[in-house]
Amino acid sequence: MTTGTTTSAATSAAAAHAAAPLLEVRDLKKHFPIYTGLFRKHTGDVKAVDGLSFDIGRTETVSLVGESGCGKTTAGRSILRLIEPTAGSAVYRGGDRAVDLFELSTGAMRERRRDLQIIFQDPFASLNPRIPVARAISEALEVHGILEGRDELDQKVAELMELVGLRPEYRNRYPHEFSGGQRQRIGIARALALKPKFIVCDEAVSALDVSIQAQVVNLLKDLQSEFDLSYLFIAHDLSVVKYISDRIAVMYLGRIVEIATAAELFENPSHPYTQALLSAVPRPEPRAKRERIILKGDVPSPIDPPSGCHFHTRCPVAKPECAQRYPDPVKLSETHSAACLLLE
Amino acid sequence: MGEQNEGRAGKRELLRLEGLKTHFHVEEGVSKAVDGVDYAILEGETLGVVGESGSGKSVTALTIMGLVPSPPGRIAAGRILFEGRDLVGLSESEMQKLRGNEIGMIFQEPMTALNPVFTVGNQIGETVRLHQGLDEIQARARSIEMLELVGIPSPHTRVDCYPHELSGGMRQRVMIAMAMACGPKLLIADEPTTALDVTIQAQILELMRGLQEERGMSILLITHDLGVVAENAHHVAVMYAGKVVEYASVEDLFERPRHPYTIGLLHSLPDLAPPGERLKTIPGIVPSAFAFPSGCRFRTRCPIATSKCAEIEPPLVPLPGEPTDTDHVHTVACHHLDEAQKL
Numbered sequence: 001m002t003t004g005t006t007t008s009a010a011t012s013a014a015a016a017h018a019a020a021p022l023l024e025v026r027d028l029k030k031h032f033p034i035y036t037g038l039f040r041k042h043t044g045d046v047k048a049v050d051g052l053s054f055d056i057g058r059t060e061t062v063s064l065v066g067e068s069g070c071g072k073t074t075a076g077r078s079i080l081r082l083i084e085p086t087a088g089s090a091v092y093r094g095g096d097r098a099v100d101l102f103e104l105s106t107g108a109m110r111e112r113r114r115d116l117q118i119i120f121q122d123p124f125a126s127l128n129p130r131i132p133v134a135r136a137i138s139e140a141l142e143v144h145g146i147l148e149g150r151d152e153l154d155q156k157v158a159e160l161m162e163l164v165g166l167r168p169e170y171r172n173r174y175p176h177e178f179s180g181g182q183r184q185r186i187g188i189a190r191a192l193a194l195k196p197k198f199i200v201c202d203e204a205v206s207a208l209d210v211s212i213q214a215q216v217v218n219l220l221k222d223l224q225s226e227f228d229l230s231y232l233f234i235a236h237d238l239s240v241v242k243y244i245s246d247r248i249a250v251m252y253l254g255r256i257v258e259i260a261t262a263a264e265l266f267e268n269p270s271h272p273y274t275q276a277l278l279s280a281v282p283r284p285e286p287r288a289k290r291e292r293i294i295l296k297g298d299v300p301s302p303i304d305p306p307s308g309c310h311f312h313t314r315c316p317v318a319k320p321e322c323a324q325r326y327p328d329p330v331k332l333s334e335t336h337s338a339a340c341l342l343l344e
Numbered sequence: 345m346g347e348q349n350e351g352r353a354g355k356r357e358l359l360r361l362e363g364l365k366t367h368f369h370v371e372e373g374v375s376k377a378v379d380g381v382d383y384a385i386l387e388g389e390t391l392g393v394v395g396e397s398g399s400g401k402s403v404t405a406l407t408i409m410g411l412v413p414s415p416p417g418r419i420a421a422g423r424i425l426f427e428g429r430d431l432v433g434l435s436e437s438e439m440q441k442l443r444g445n446e447i448g449m450i451f452q453e454p455m456t457a458l459n460p461v462f463t464v465g466n467q468i469g470e471t472v473r474l475h476q477g478l479d480e481i482q483a484r485a486r487s488i489e490m491l492e493l494v495g496i497p498s499p500h501t502r503v504d505c506y507p508h509e510l511s512g513g514m515r516q517r518v519m520i521a522m523a524m525a526c527g528p529k530l531l532i533a534d535e536p537t538t539a540l541d542v543t544i545q546a547q548i549l550e551l552m553r554g555l556q557e558e559r560g561m562s563i564l565l566i567t568h569d570l571g572v573v574a575e576n577a578h579h580v581a582v583m584y585a586g587k588v589v590e591y592a593s594v595e596d597l598f599e600r601p602r603h604p605y606t607i608g609l610l611h612s613l614p615d616l617a618p619p620g621e622r623l624k625t626i627p628g629i630v631p632s633a634f635a636f637p638s639g640c641r642f643r644t645r646c647p648i649a650t651s652k653c654a655e656i657e658p659p660l661v662p663l664p665g666e667p668t669d670t671d672h673v674h675t676v677a678c679h680h681l682d683e684a685q686k687l
Contacts, residue, residue: 067541068512179629180397209396209568211626214612218622236541239571243614243623280546282571284615286594290575294550295543297497298511 020093021055022198022230023079028052028088030071030078034303047302048074050254052088056198056230063233063241065277066251069299072234075251076200079232080116081109092116094197114144117191121203124183127175133186134171137161140193160189164219181212188219192227200232205240217244238281242266247335250274253302253310256329260336270338272318273311309341317342355386357425358530358562359408364422366400366407369415375633377403379586381422382660385530385579390556390563392577392594394570394609398630399583401566405532408564409449410439426530445475448523452535454515458507464491464518465503471525490521495551513544517551524555532564537572549576570613574598582606585631585641588660592674602663602676604646607687640679648683 029052031045049071056062064072078085081101090101094115104112120126127136134157141147147156158168164185175183184204191199201220205213217240223229235241241248242262249259250273258271269275276293283290295314300306306313312322322341330343366378378400385391393401406412408424410431424431431442443449451457459467468490469483478486484503491499494517507515516536523531533552537545553576556563565577573580573594580597582590582605590603601607610616611624628645631637639657643649658677666673678684 067543181629209630210570210609211396211612212629214614214623214625215627217614218625221622238542239613239615243617276543280542282545282549282569282575284570284574284598284610284613286574286598292546292550294546298513298544299541 017093017098020098022058022060022093023056023232024089024091025055025079026053026089026091028075028078028090029086030074030083031086044303047254047305049078049085050302050305052251052254052256054249054256054259056232057246059224059228059230060246061224061231061233061244063235063245063248064251065235065238065241065248067236067277067299069253069302070251071254071302072251073202076118076202076232076234080113080118080200082118092198114194115197116200117194117196117198118200118202119184119187119191119204121206124175124180126187127183129175132172132174133161133166133178136175136186137189137193140190144194146194156193160193163192163223164189165215179212181208181215184208184216185219188216188223192223195227196229198230198232200234202234203236204233206235206237213240220244238278250277253299253305255310255339257311257340258336258338260332260338264333264336268332268336270332270336270343271311271340272315272342274338276316309339355388357384358387358427359564360384360423360425361404361408362423362425364404364407364424365420366403366412366417367420368417373634376586376636377633378407379633379636381583381586381588383581383588383591385562385564387529387562388556388560389578390565390576392573392580393564393566393583394568394573394580395583396568396630398585398633400586400633401583402534404583405449405534405564405566409443409447409532410434410436411443441475444471444523444528445526446528447530447532448526448528449532449534450516450519450523450536452538454512454519454539455507457519458515460507463504463506464510464521468518468522468525471522475526486525487521490525491518493524493555494518494521495547496521512540513547516540516544516548520548520551520555524559527559528561530562530564532566534566535568536565538567538569545572552576570598570609571615582609585636586633587641587677589642589677590675591660596674600674602674602681602684603642603678604648604680604684604687605642607684608645611687640677647687648680650680652679 028049030049031047033042034044034046035041036043052075054062064075066072077083079090085102088102091098092101137160138153138157141153141156147153157171161168166182166185205216208216224231233244245262247259247261248265249256252273258274269278276295279293293316297314300313308323308325309327312318327339327341327344329337329339331337361381361383364378364381368375368377381404383391395401407419419432465484465487468487472478472486473483488499488503491502496502496514496517537548540548552563567573577594580592580594581588584605590606601610608626612626614623617623626645631641631644637644639655640653643653658679660675660677662673662675
């Protein structure tokens with residue numbers, strides 16, 4: 001009897017664990033301190049990421065979009081602890097039980113990184129020019145002691161190269177011998193080597209020409225369905241984001257101003273910043289008549305963000321009270337919320 | 345830019361390139377970066393030049409400006425007719441009179457194009473002092489006037505700023521102010537908004553449209569962003585491997601693309617793809633400028649290439665049925681136009 005209850009309790013706990021999001025980010029903050037003067041006095045903080053909360057489901061693609069300086073890259077790197085977050089939590093459920101990545105020791109985190117990988121924007125800058133690609137790809141396998149024998153490694157590298165559409169004969173070539181698109185494939189092969197569950201794609205296709213970009217986007221989608229991957233896709237190109245994402249979070253000055261499914265966001269953008277951002281994207285339709293919202297000025301400094309709603313200084317519909325307090329997120333549907341006083 | 349159907353309504357040609365070839369003689373061999381480019385820009389119009397990295401679109405622009413370093417660069421053939429006058433073979437001092445005065449240019453990365461040790465006022469003023477003989481005080485007044493024109497707030501104080509004190513969007517505005525200071529007839533904009541965020545890009549493109557309307561200059565807009573071209577150009581030249589493969593009005597190009605490369609480019613845009621479906625791609629990569637394929641250069645990536653494509657290079661000719669009395673018709677370089685329409 002008792003055993004029965006325990007088993008069923010354990011089963012339902014396991015079921016709940018499996019149904020819960022793969023990653024739950026809560027109140028993520030990353031502040032970079034500023035020191036000035038002879039005595040390096042702490043005079044302020046760059047609040048690059050200032051309270052970010054979102055979930056990423058299993059095999060889901062969530063995108064962070066926004067302009068330079070909005071904190072999207074810092075957010076991605078903080079979650080992987082490539083830079084140490086200032087506050088918050090990131091509960092990861094890829095293993096048998098949930099762990100907060102931010103609580104792990106350095107050693108435990110390193111172990112966990114097998115599951116959590118990143119692909120960078122510029123594959124030229126992220127590959128060592130003196131190391132042949134086969135070694136660049138197999139490095140992680142060796143570091144984690146997964147494969148030891150030369151033959152086994154060789155075979156695995158060949159498999160990975162084929163998987164991302166590179167010819168295994170090129171294994172001994174150096175990064176400069178590859179084109180931009182091919183280098184990005186090398187970056188992807190590297191990230192896949194450890195069979196991760198979650199990959200941060202940090203502007204992974206932004207530097208590529210459109211025909212090559214389409215090849216890499218297709219590859220990312222194929223790999224996602226083959227290996228049940230979850231992606232955090234960080235990008236500024238909204239047309240790629242619309243195509244690849246399940247859900248999209250729009251960031252402005254370190255915070256999420258709107259989050260929704262891709263369809264909801266593009267059909268019913270509700271935050272004035274999202275509306276301006278979407279309307280600014282040039283579309284390949286010469287005859288389309290468009291109402292363009294042109295924002296005035298630049299993004300303010302994250303050292304001293306505007307009071308109240310950070311966007312009020314550029315917002316075309318701001319009211320005096322927008323300068324008073326930061327708006328709470330308003331739920332517009334099960335999957336759609338936006339933080340704007342005009343919606344409250 | 346407003347009415348876009350007036351390509352043939354009696355506008356004069358400002359610039360025409362005929363068979364332009366710019367080759368680079370380097371250790372590894374001869375790089376034929378620009379290898380037979382033909383296009384024309386009408387007065388007061390914007391010509392969009394699109395193509396992937398390595399297609400030769402920027403080198404073409406530098407050749408027009410006379411800014412290709414020689415050696416290793418050399419104009420191997422062709423003519424650059426600016427108001428009917430051939431710029432190929434002009435002396436450096438003659439080119440200097442044109443540059444900045446009649447033809448202005450802005451670049452992708454304004455930080456590398458601006459001199460960090462001079463104020464923006466200094467740099468804008470230099471152009472007008474050189475070309476129009478203005479003195480120090482007049483040049484400063486003109487600089488302030490130009491900064492105001494390009495929408496920089498409080499131009500009286502900004503004129504004394506150094507480039508690093510300005511944001512990326514502001515720096516691109518300063519570049520435009522410099523390029524516009526002498527009232528050029530042609531503005532060459534090489535990826536002017538590629539390094540900028542999309543809301544800032546919208547500001548800069550809006551500014552360029554306004555300046556064109558006000559001053560009637562022509563713009564050569566080089567970009568890889570088909571959306572930017574669709575919304576800003578009157579005519580479009582599509583470049584591939586050092587050549588123009590298709591030239592048409594912007595509506596024709598997007599609604600009735602005829603070259604397999606243009607069709608492939610438009611198909612690979614995620615904008616136009618239904619969600620959930622795979623993006624269509626162009627297989628392979630752009631060939632190296634040291635060894636272009638024989639015949640049609642696109643044939644190695646083309647889904648409908650035949651043996652004819654390897655043997656004979658297709659000429660850039662008007663589509664059948666287009667009027668031949670004007671040069672601003674839809675022209676395409678492909679042997680298999682009927683097949684291409686089924687793509």
